[in-house]
Amino acid sequence: MQEDYINIILADDDADDRMFFTDAFEELKITTKVKTFNDGVELMDYLHTDDAVFPNVLFLDLNMPRKSGLECLTEIKQSDKFNDMAIAIYSTSASEEDIEKTFVMGANIYIKKPNDFKTLKKVLQEVITINWQYHTNGLNKDNFLLRL
Amino acid sequence: MPGRILKKSWLIKSIFFISAFIILLIGGITYRSINNLSQSSALLTQTYKLNVELEKIFIDLKDAETGQQGFIITNDPIYLRPYNVGRENINASFAALKELGSDNIPLQNDLKDLNSLIDTRMEYFERAFRYSSVGNYYDENFTVNFNKGKETMDTIDVKIHGMIDSQNELLQKRQQAYESNLKVTPMFLYMVLLLSLLLMFIAYTKIIRDLKKIKAVNEQLEIFKESTNQSQVISQHGNWILNVDEKTFEYSDNLYRLLGEEPQSFTASTTNFSNYVHPEDQEKFKKEMERLFKYNDLPFIYFRIVQKNGMVRHFKAFGKEYNNSEGKRKVLGTISDITGEIEHFKILEERNLELERNNRELSAFNYVASHDLQEPLRKIQTFLSRLEDKESANLSEVGLLYMTRIKNAASRMRMLIDDLLQFSRTNKADKSFELADMNVLLENAQQDLAEIITEENAIITAGKLPTIKLIPFQIQQLFSNLINNSLKYKSKNRNPEIQITYSKVKASEEPELVNAHKSYYHKITIKDNGIGFNNEYAENIFVLFNRLHNKDEYSGTGIGLSICKKIVENHQGFIFGSGTPDKGAVFTFFLPLS
Numbered sequence: 001m002q003e004d005y006i007n008i009i010l011a012d013d014d015a016d017d018r019m020f021f022t023d024a025f026e027e028l029k030i031t032t033k034v035k036t037f038n039d040g041v042e043l044m045d046y047l048h049t050d051d052a053v054f055p056n057v058l059f060l061d062l063n064m065p066r067k068s069g070l071e072c073l074t075e076i077k078q079s080d081k082f083n084d085m086a087i088a089i090y091s092t093s094a095s096e097e098d099i100e101k102t103f104v105m106g107a108n109i110y111i112k113k114p115n116d117f118k119t120l121k122k123v124l125q126e127v128i129t130i131n132w133q134y135h136t137n138g139l140n141k142d143n144f145l146l147r148l
Numbered sequence: 149m150p151g152r153i154l155k156k157s158w159l160i161k162s163i164f165f166i167s168a169f170i171i172l173l174i175g176g177i178t179y180r181s182i183n184n185l186s187q188s189s190a191l192l193t194q195t196y197k198l199n200v201e202l203e204k205i206f207i208d209l210k211d212a213e214t215g216q217q218g219f220i221i222t223n224d225p226i227y228l229r230p231y232n233v234g235r236e237n238i239n240a241s242f243a244a245l246k247e248l249g250s251d252n253i254p255l256q257n258d259l260k261d262l263n264s265l266i267d268t269r270m271e272y273f274e275r276a277f278r279y280s281s282v283g284n285y286y287d288e289n290f291t292v293n294f295n296k297g298k299e300t301m302d303t304i305d306v307k308i309h310g311m312i313d314s315q316n317e318l319l320q321k322r323q324q325a326y327e328s329n330l331k332v333t334p335m336f337l338y339m340v341l342l343l344s345l346l347l348m349f350i351a352y353t354k355i356i357r358d359l360k361k362i363k364a365v366n367e368q369l370e371i372f373k374e375s376t377n378q379s380q381v382i383s384q385h386g387n388w389i390l391n392v393d394e395k396t397f398e399y400s401d402n403l404y405r406l407l408g409e410e411p412q413s414f415t416a417s418t419t420n421f422s423n424y425v426h427p428e429d430q431e432k433f434k435k436e437m438e439r440l441f442k443y444n445d446l447p448f449i450y451f452r453i454v455q456k457n458g459m460v461r462h463f464k465a466f467g468k469e470y471n472n473s474e475g476k477r478k479v480l481g482t483i484s485d486i487t488g489e490i491e492h493f494k495i496l497e498e499r500n501l502e503l504e505r506n507n508r509e510l511s512a513f514n515y516v517a518s519h520d521l522q523e524p525l526r527k528i529q530t531f532l533s534r535l536e537d538k539e540s541a542n543l544s545e546v547g548l549l550y551m552t553r554i555k556n557a558a559s560r561m562r563m564l565i566d567d568l569l570q571f572s573r574t575n576k577a578d579k580s581f582e583l584a585d586m587n588v589l590l591e592n593a594q595q596d597l598a599e600i601i602t603e604e605n606a607i608i609t610a611g612k613l614p615t616i617k618l619i620p621f622q623i624q625q626l627f628s629n630l631i632n633n634s635l636k637y638k639s640k641n642r643n644p645e646i647q648i649t650y651s652k653v654k655a656s657e658e659p660e661l662v663n664a665h666k667s668y669y670h671k672i673t674i675k676d677n678g679i680g681f682n683n684e685y686a687e688n689i690f691v692l693f694n695r696l697h698n699k700d701e702y703s704g705t706g707i708g709l710s711i712c713k714k715i716v717e718n719h720q721g722f723i724f725g726s727g728t729p730d731k732g733a734v735f736t737f738f739l740p741l742s
Contacts, residue, residue: 016527023534092523115526115562116533 005033006128009055011043011072012036012090013064017113021059024121030128040067044075047082054082057128059090060107062098070101077106086132094145103144108136110145160354167347171340178336185333188326195319198248198255199312201241205262206308208234208241209269213301216273231273238266258311265304272297377401385484388416390467392444392477397421406463406485408455426452426460444469444479450486462487514572521565529558560703567707571692574622574714584620586613586672590648593627597635604635610648614670617742622715629708630735634676636702639730647675652741660724661738668741669721675734680727689725712737 010021018036025034035055037043044067046052058076062069069089076082087107091098094112102110109127114120123146212234218227242263249255272293279290377400380386386403390396397418401411407424414420418437425433429451440446446467453461467481532555540548590610594601601608608631631646638644653671655664681689681696688694690713693706709725716723716737727733 014523016530020530020534092526113526115529117530117537118533120530 005031006057007053007055008032008034008057008059008128009043010034010036010059010061010090011038011040011064011069012059012061013039014061017061020117020120021124024117024124028121028125030125032128039064040069040072043067043072047076054085057086057088059088059111062089062091062093062102070105073102073105073107086130086136088127099145100141103141107144108132108139112145160351160358163347163350163354167343167351171344171347174336174340174343178333178340181329181333181336185326185329188322188329191322192319192326194248195315195322198245199315199319201245201248202308202312202315205238205241205245205266206305208237209266209301209304212238212273213297216276220276235270254314255311258307258314262304262307262311265300265307269297269300269304272300381405383484384488385482388467388481388483390440390444390479390481392469392479395441403483406461406483407453408457408459424453424455426454428452440467440479444477446479446481460487461485462490510572514569517565517569517572522562525558525561525565529555529562532558560705563703564705564707567705567711570625571707571711571714574625574711574718581617581619583615583617584623585615586618586623586650589620589624590627593624593631596624596628597631600632600635604638604644606635606638606644606646608646608648611650613648613650613672614652616670616739618719618739619715622718626712626715626737629712630674633704633708633735634674634678634733636704637678637681637697637733638676639678639732642677645677647673649673649675653738658738660736661722664722664738666720666740669738670741671736671738673734673736675732677732680729680731680733681725682729683726686724686726690723 008025010018012018012021022034022036025032035046037046047054060069060072069091073087073089076085076087086109089098089102089107089110090113091111092113094110099110109130111123111127114123127146211230215227215230215234219225219231242259245259246256249259275293276290276297279287279293376387380400380402384406386406387400388403389398391398397416399412399416404411404413407421422430422433422437432449433451436446436449436451446465449465451463451465453463455461462485463483464486465481465483467479470478470480472478532551536551536555543551587610590613594608600606634646635644649672651671653669655661655667655669658664658669658671661669685696689696690709692710694710695702695704695706697704712735713723716739719739721737721739723735723737725733725735
């Protein structure tokens with residue numbers, strides 16, 4: 001049953017990060033379907049196909065070749081069909097500038113890539129169990145950046 | 149100064165006219181009195197002459213009488229001659245008398261009386277002659293006439309002497325008038341002389357004094373002119389004057405020098421000047437000159453000139469109308485060589501560009517540090533945690549030790565990168581000051597450190613802090629770093645206690661604030677009971693990467709306090725640290741009172 005799965009997509013050009021990401025979900029006791037893409041172009045191509053499965057949460061790396069996370073975010077926010085998709089920014093940097101920009105552009109949460117695997121698991125667990133309806137209503141610049 | 153001299157010249161003019169008037173007046177009076185004098189002397193002469201003529205008449209009558217008597221006695225005609233001559237003389241004297249006394253009516257009357265008396269006397273003479281014959285003196289008619297003649301003669305005598313007396317009286321009066329005139333006239337002359345001398349003296353002293361003043365003023369002008377020349381050379385500017393009515397120019401010496409020419413080496417004119425104007429600025433210059441001739445005014449204009457040796461200089465010119473004391477219209481102008489200024493400006497601009505470029509590079513470096521450097525490190529750390537989770541069991545004891553060492557090194561590197569980033573982001577340029585409550589900022593800082601504070605059982609007490617204009621997140625960072633520092637360097641023997649106090653102070657009363665540029669400061673002190681430090685190092689602790697302790701003992705990066713210093717300096721403040729080994733440290737920062 002498709003409904004039982006939480007659909008997750010990650011777009012990240014870094015193979016190691018993609019590996020950590022999928023490993024973490026494998027170790028978490030949550031039934032998820034994780035799809036990864038190597039860059040923004042691949043991601044957007046997929047999302048625009050007719051049989052694309054829209055994820056519950058889309059994890060976007062910011063710094064990617066060809067099409068950056070910001071460009072993907074812009075495109076996604078321009079189209080109504082992605083309205084139900086929660087967007088988590090998943091980046092190495094946590095610069096004020098990036099946080100500010102992605103918040104204004106309509107991302108739902110900002111995650112700074114953690115430094116160890118345990119924390120990563122904790123973060124991902126937290127993110128996919130968020131009640132997005134509730135979170136988005138109370139969203140402001142202070143709780144936009146995920147802190148554990 | 150010129151105004152004062154002008155006023156004086158007006159004074160001199162009026163003094164001159166007044167004295168000329170007085171001299172003329174006195175001269176007139178003197179002329180009149182001299183005139184009077186000559187008149188009175190003429191009158192005197194007239195009176196004398198009158199008297200003489202009267203005496204002559206009397207003498208002539210006497211002669212005639214004597215002649216008659218002689219003729220009567222001797223009957224000799226020789227005696228008749230005085231009689232005849234006497235008659236003629238009397239007539240001549242009468243004519244003279246009439247003329248002399250023409251303006252004297254009483255005299256005329258007297259003369260008339262005298263004339264009729266003389267006529268009567270003559271008639272008696274005639275009659276006596278008719279009745280006389282030699283030797284016969286007893287003829288009754290002769291005797292009557294002769295006697296009557298004698299009587300008339302007596303009357304004439306009385307009359308003439310009366311007249312002479314009255315003339316003498318007149319003479320005396322006139323003599324008195326003459327004498328008084330004689331006294332007054334020299335006095336007037338003398339007065340004129342004195343007055344003229346006095347006026348001359350006043351005029352002389354005045355002129356001498358003014359001359360001295362003018363000389364002094366001239367000297368000042370000369371000095372002023374010379375210093376103007378010097379200052380023109382030093383400050384690279386020249387003056388020009390446009391005589392509006394004549395449409396001619398005058399240039400100062402230095403203006404020629406600015407053009408690269410010898411002073412006054414060519415006639416000052418627009419045409420000659422425009423030969424030096426840069427070809428690209430010719431049109432602009434021409435327009436400005438037309439404007440100058442039309443409105444007698446030159447706003448600030450900028451143009452370039454080319455000297456004969458090919459050097460291009462930048463000029464700035466300005467002119468304004470000025471009316472001199474004689475009402476001549478002139479435009480006074482200045483030209484200054486601003487090539488240096490412009491070159492400085494260009495250098496400054498280049499430096500600014502370079503600075504901007506540097507800043508851009510620095511922010512690019514920031515990005516590299518924040519992203520690219522962190523990424524491999526993060527991977528190392530994550531892989532390490534994976535290794536630890538999955539492979540710990542397969543590692544020997546030495547392998548486990550090495551792994552711990554690698555982990556420590558990696559986390560230290562992370563700390564360094566984070567601190568460095570924070571340090572490079574702590575700049576003022578793009579951060580705006582806003583009014584913020586420092587109590588709230590301190591509270592936030594404590595919340596950030598809540599974990600470690602609880603862990604260390606630290607007690608933090610704080611007095612009331614002010615609400616001032618600052619960069620809020622930086623001051624929060626400052627509190628955070630300072631508290632963190634105190635906790636990091638706590639004493640092993642006691643729980644950390646941190647006291648934060650505040651007061652408003654006068655810069656002059658704080659010995660540390662020697663370089664203060666404001667009078668009042670907010671003073672905030674953070675005092676702990678940690679390990680303290682030797683005051684020898686009080687200044688070193690703020691230097692980047694400077695550490696007082698081995699990194700194995702204390703985990704500092706040597707950046708935290710440098711960030712504190714940078715933050716305080718961003719706020720035009722000062723920060724100082726002092727310590728007592730094993731007792732504690734005190735950090736004090738001062739923020740200017742706005």
